[in-house]
Structures are given as structure tokens and as C-alpha cells.
Amino acid sequence: MAEVVAENWNEMFLKMKKSLEGAIFISIDNEFSGLRDMNKEDISLFDNNEQRYSKIRNHINEYFIVQIGISVFSYNADSSGYTCEVFTVYLFPSTTGRKDTSLKFQASSIEFLCRYNFDFNKMMHHGVTYMSLAEMELLKRAMQNGKYSQQQKMSLSVDIADLYKSSCSEAMNWAVRAKIGDETTIKYPACLSSYLLHKDIRMSCPDICTFDVQDGGILIRKVCLEVRANYEMVREMQETEQAFEKLIGFSKFFSLLVQAKVPIIGHNVLLDLMLMYQQFIGPLPGSYNLFKKKLQKTFPTIYDTKYLSLEVKRKISINDGWDSDLQRLYNYLLTDRCNNYAPGAPNISTNSYAQEDLHLSADGDNNSKRAGLKAKFHDAGWDSYCAGYVFLRLAHINAVFDEAVKNEDKTSEFNLTWKNLLESVQPFQNRVHISMGKSKHIALEGKDQEAKWNQIVFLTAKGNKTFNMRDIEDNFVQYGSLDIKIISPKSALLATSTPECLKDILKVCKNHPLFRARRYSKLRHSAHGRYSMWAGIFAAFASGTFLVYSACH
Template sequence: MEITRNNFLDELDTIKRDLSKSCFVGFDAEFTALLSTECFKHRLFDTSEERYDKLKNKVSNMIMTQVGLTMFQYNRDLDSYTATGYTFHLCPQVFGDIDQSFIFQASTLNFLCKHNFDFNKFTYEGLPYLSQVEEARVRQSLKDKSLFNDLSRMLTMEEEKQLQQYQSQVSKWLKRSQEDTLYLDVENPVLRYITHIEVRMSFPEVLTTDSLGNSKKILIYRDKDVEGAHSAPIAILEDNLMSHLLGFSQIISLLSESQKPIVGHNIFLDTVLLHNQFIGPLPNRYKDFKNNIHTMFPNVYDTKYISHEMSMKLSYHEVWKSNALQDLYEFFSEGKCKKLQNGVNLIKLSRPFNVKQSYHEAGWDSYCTGYCFIRLGHWTACENRGSYRPVGPVETLSALAPYCNKVNIIRGAVQYMNLAEDDPPRHRPGLLHLRALAKRTINVAEVASELATFGSLDIKPYGSRTALIAASSRHTTQVILKQYKNSKVYRIAPYSVYRHSTAGRMAIWSGALITGSLVLYLLHRKLK
């Protein structure tokens, strides 16, 4: 189901109920940028901390435009799962001194157009949201009684004109009508809040409240003597305003409070954007970032990492052709997994998506992610017990516990980011140091082209005549070292901090100088 600002309040209770009944939640998001520039190229040199440092200052104006959530509910009697999917459309908002901004890369626009992204839903119907930092600012303004004045000063000319019309309408009604009540149609929730306050200040004798059954109407009573008349407390008006401003952030809070396991596919960037968009500006310290995400979502699974690890248990002819989400989903959904020919749980959608089921549509991708998670968990649980039969969510989560909070790192020096503990040590082979012998300057592109035939690797300059090489496998490093053992063009050797880094050489020479000076001093004293 698609959720926009038009149906969000109507569906909120249903979403809460689906979440409460679920055993875990599939997650996916679509972004306004693809980070395809050279600056964001995934390199074998990068640890997860270095990858984070590259991203944190570049994604501040990048947002999620769609978030897909699929709640998976388990039916114990039928040993089956029912999936209920939602696609939430999001759009930044302007409120008081909060003016959320974002960038759209041209390449991303082309990508989204190719996948039939609905820009009208994004612009006209997207849900607002606030980060925890922004929410705290608004609540403090409410507490200080400064929010109303701030909002009044920032009204557009059109909104000022509309507010004056409401005031005039109330004035004419009081003077010329005998009716006990008046209804004002105020579509904009922020203007509705301001109208309540302005009417109460201008006409102290009247009572105002939101109309029952239609929150977009303000109901005004002529005076307190009208039967059933009452004014909505200011606290209620403020809660209604906050509910509107928070929008999709309420869903994020529900997910956090529920402590339900969150399942995504290749979600390193997703976690960075979740922090920036719903917690607050990204912290300088990588550990603080991890701690904040882990506090909000204590149980995160990444099917990209899980499938990579489990692929090593299959032969070449058994394994999926790639663990991209589409390939992985089709591998399991089309029954290509020989390990899961019998005893698998049925997985069905509670209702079809009301958009075309296509990849890179957040709701559909979140369903595919959860589907793969169930199949991977089923396979692992059955391997653990040695027999294949239907598997419930408790056993699935127990079987996949070793992968919990491990987020895949694409083409990096480490395999995953560990949200709950320290990251693992580098799993790549040690770096190689290359020195040009025949030329005074090194051409990195030329070297990369020459070495590419030996396997996957990355090269970066390390000086005018030197470079560092990071290879994806030990086999690649061994082949390169063997091939260039007697080369007259390049000298390639395992990298050593002491031999090849300026700091290391300085430390050695400084140590030698100090040691030499001490020896001379002692000899001098002995001779003297």
C-alpha cells in the first residue's frame, strides 16, 4: 500500500497493528543521489570507518524519498508467513526556522525516471518528517511560548491573507448571525494551529476546537453557554501540530520502540541516511554514529552480508549468479535453491501492491528482502539441525544470530560494519608497495591497466615515483610479486611502514641517531 500525507492518518492505526503482530520488518529506501562520483568509489583500501568519513560530509543534503516497510507475520497453525507491505513517500518541509534542503543528482533523476518514480507523489503528497534534533527544537519553542510568534512572522503573503479572511469571517458571524456554531475550513495544519490562537486572542468570548470526524475543520462556539461547547486545550492543539510535523518520523519511532528486527539489503548507506534524516547531523566520531544507530535499532540484519557468507557453503553450480537483491530473490522464489526443495514455509502477500511490482520501488524491494531473509534463515536452521522442514521465526532468528548487526561493506578492507561491537580486522591481504624504476614519475592509470590482468585491485599514489596496491585476494598479490620479482620497470614488495612510509623511515633514522649519539657519549665519558 502507498502511504502519502493524504491517507497517513487514516492508515496509522492499521500500520501500528501490523507492526505489533510482525516477527520482523523488511526495509528498503530510495535516495535522491547515487554517489557515483570518483569521490565515492568503493576502494579495497577503505575500512568501514574510512568509508563513513568519506560519506558523512557529502550526504548531508541527500535524503530518502521513499521508504518501504514490509511486516512479516507468522501463522503457527499453517507454518506460513503473511507479508504486509507499505511504500511511504517522503518530502522535506519548511516550518519556522527549519528549512530542510536536499540535492537531486541528474544521474539519479534519470535512474528514477527509468524505474517510473512518481515525482508528483514526492512533491505534492510526500510525508513530512523531523529528526530528533529538529523535534527537540520545536518542542523547546512550544515550551518557551515562542513558537506562535515565530510562525506568525514567517507566514507567506497568501497565508496572511487567508488568516485575515478567517478573522473577518468570524467577526461577521458574531455580528450578523444567530447560529451557535461556525466551521472554518483550514487545510494547512500549521495555519490551522495559528488560526486557533489568533481567533482566541481576537475574540476572547468564543471557544474553538477541531471538528469531530474532520480534523481539517475548526469548530467555533459563540460562547461557553452553548450545550456541549468546550475549547480544545492548548496542549491538544500542540499535539495535533506535532503529529503533523513529525509525519513519517512517527513510524521510525514505532519501529524503534517495538524492537522488532530490521532486515535490509546492503544497507550501509541506509543507516547513514537514517541517522542524518531521523536522528540528527552525522557525528564526527564513527563510534558515536554506530552507537546511535544501535540504540535506535538494536537488531539489524543485512541479507547482502548473510548471503555472501552462506554462498561459500555452496558449489559453483548450486549458488546464485550474484547476490544483488533481484538475483537473490529470483533464486529463492523460483525454487532454484536445491537445499530448499522440501519443507519450506509458504510466504504470501496479504494484499497485492497497488503499484506495479518492480525493483527499486521501496515497498516491493522491502518485501523481496524479507523473503530472502526467511529463506536464508530456513536454510541455516535446517543445516544446523540436519533435517529440512518448516521453520518458525524464533528458530530463524536464532540460526541467523551470528549475522545480527553486521552490515555489508562493499569492496572494502573489512567485510562488515558491526553496529554492536568493534569492527573486524582487515580481511584483505597486506598492501603492496610499488616503485617506478625506469621513470621519475608514476602514472597510476597506466599501472592499474597493466596490473588489472592479475585480478581485482586498487592503486593509489604514495609519492612521485611510488604507489600502494590493495588486492582483493592473496592469490592476486602472490601472482604480482612473482611476476615482478626481477622487473626493471617496477619494484614491487610487501608494504612495510618502517621501510616505505616517511614517518617510519624518520622513526628509524631518529632512533639510530639517538642511539648513535648515546653510544658516542658513553664512549667519550669512558675515555675521559
């Protein structure tokens, strides 16, 4: 697992780019600066997908990704095995004269990251820069027309501006005394932009050329005006391109990822997708349907392993410890238990870990390590690997089940290729899990399915009793997580989080002195449903009356 920071970014970018060339899919995971309170106040079991998107969009606009995990999976057809390269990238936003990003952290998120030993110094002092695709276009134009340099100089603090002036004065004083062919090196503090310093020094001295040196200085050479003119034409373009690539940082790889159009895998991935869109593409659209359309254009194929795990579990009826939480699901699939119903699991190796080194205890500590590497949950790189591993194992289980049903053979090992696995999970493509909402998933491709409210209680008050929120909470919150919507003084809807919670409320209300409860029916309990029902009855009655009248005459 490779750790990526600003100092090794150029080298690691080339490795990431090369690994992407042979990728069959990319799994991702992110650590955020905030969001850990989304389930406490903003989220409701009554939310439809459009409402949930709008709530999340409004909530995340100041939060950002502090660490992104990229796991690049490739397939070896000869061995039918899979290889993964894992990258953990610390991120910190670019600053330009035009843009100075505000960073918002949430105390609970900081506590969470600290609990798992997140290195904030590494993120802030050594994070790889990034900007959105929309900001990249603006920056490119500003650098081409010279406005970028002006904007940067205008935003300099007094002490930094003085350092620039001092470096330029040193170069000018040397150039006055130097002869053609003479050279000198100027050292400058790391806080200065070499791009601006090169331009300022050459602007001050029309008969010199400047070059970067490895130890962070600038080499100055005295030349004739003709050499300077020829040099300027080439060097200006090179410097602008180098400065641009340094400023956009990780976004350079993200652009390649968008172009690759390989499947993107994540676990409970909606927040990841929305923050990645906001951070690396542009502002989130105000329209939910427009967001789906633009996301589909960016990443045509997405798999959510939380949604996939729930669907596969329901399909093959497993109840022996299978959990949709990433850590527990990974540990479960790592054991031999699931081989009983899906033999012949694919071999998955990494560039850093041997498979036998990946057995983890339930709390996430690895029992064995190699080469000083430590596997840990809530590190974005490690979690991205786990999401990819889980995806392959779930796809294998699902494909084996389909083959066993088709061939009426539940004992054989099937020689399944990557193509077989991908075809097996195609029905789950572009379905993203939704937690605690009216619907269980978002359909990124096409229209969402109409939500089925099969865990809603229609509650009415007995006698002269009228409702207030406190009465309902005091009587029913003990049975599980629920949301309440009072629709009249004597009726309310209770959205329950689990089938067990629904059954308990219905059971206790059979003999409850204050409340009467029934399963919610849209036809019987909503105004629109009742209107439709009575309209149907009236239409049937009118039609019958007309037929009787016609028969009599």
C-alpha cells in the same frame, strides 16, 4: 502492498501500528535524492571503516530519503508460515517557522528514479511529513510555550498573511452580529494552517468556539464567556496535540519502531541506516565509534542480507548462479534450484500478493499480477519485501546446512521454527557489508576485526625507473578495478577489487620490463612492520649473546 501518502496517513498509521504489534522483524529499504556517485571518486579500496564512515557522513548531509519501504513480518507457529504486510511511504520534510529544510537532488539519482517510474509529484505534493527526534523535542517545547505560533507567523509570505487576516476579519464581522447559539462555517485555502487559524480567530473573538468540519472548513459558534473559558482549557490541548502529530508525520511511526526493538533487516544497509539516523534521529555523530554505539541503542539487532548472502554462500560453497545483488538473489531464491540443498523452504505470504504471483523475470517485470498490483524493483516497498524474503530463505538454508552437518543427513526436510532460524543466523547479527574497502564489513556491536589486506600488491620499479600514477594506471587498469597509493618514488601499493585481478597483476609482472610485483606483507613492506621485525631480531640476538656470556662466566 499499501501506498502511503499524506491524505491516508492517519488511517495507514493505525494499520502500521497494529501490524508492528505482532512483528518478528521489520525489513526496510529507501530511495534517496542523491548518492549515486559515491563509488566513483570518494570511495577507496584503502579506506578503513572509520574513514569510510567519515566520507559517507560528509557526503550525505544534504541528501534525504524520498521514499521508505516498511515490510512487517509475523510468524504463525501453527502453520510454521510467515506473513508480511508491505507499506510504501512517500516522504516530504515538515516546515516550521524555526526550520525550513534545504532539499538536494542529484541529476543521476533523478534519472535513476525516473527510469523506474518514481512519482515525484506524489512525493512533493502528497508526501508524509517527518522530522528528527531531536527536532520533535524542540517543536514540542515551542508549541507548549507559544513560540511556535510566533515563529510561524513571522515566516509567512505576504499573500498567505493576507489570507489569514481575511479569514479572521470574516469571523469578527460575523461574531459582532451573531447571537449566543448561532453558528457559521468559514472556508479557507488548503495552504493555511488550521492550527494557526483556529488560534487567531479565537484570539480575535473572545466569545466564540471553533471546531473543524470534514470538508476543510471551520465551524464557529457564538457562546457565553463561561462556556468559552471551559472550552479553551480542553480545546487548546487537543489542537496542540493534533497539530504536533500532523507535523511529525512518519516520525510518529518511527518512534514506535525504535521502541519495538525488533530485528531490522536491509540489503547492503549501511547507507540506509546512516540516512535514517540523520533524517529521523538527529545529526550523525562525528565519531565512528559513537555512531555505532548510538545506532546499537536505537536498533539492537540488525541483519544485512548482502553480508549474510556472501557468508552463507562461502560457508556452503554454492556457485550455480547465486549473486549478492538483491534483485538477482531474490529471483534465484524464488526458484526451485536452491531446494535441492535446502528442502522444506518456509511459506511466505503477503497481505496483497499470493506467492505464485511473485515470479519475476530478470528485468524486474512481473509475469502475473493480481488485483492490479505490480511488483517492481527499486520501489522501496517492494525492495523491503524482497530483503525480508531473502533473509528468511537465507536463514533457512543456513539452518538446514547446520542441521545436516550435525545429523550427518543431507536429504531430510527439517521442521524449523522461527526460533531455529534466528539462532542459525545469530553469528551474522550486527554485521554490515562494506563495498570496496579495506574491510569487508562493519561490526556494529563491539570492535571491528582487524582488516586483512589479502588483495594488495606491493609494486616496485626496476632499474632507474620511478613511478607516476599514469604509468601504473596504463599498465594495470585493464585487469580490473583498483586503487593506487604511491609510497615512494620507486614503490607503490595496488589495492585490487577481486582475487582474479590480483592474480593477473602478479602474473604479468613476472616478466614485466618496468615493474616487479609481490603480495603485500605488512611485516615486510610497511615501515612499522620492518621496525618490528628488526627489533625482534635484535632482541633475539641480544638475548642469545647474554645467554652465551652467562654460560661462559
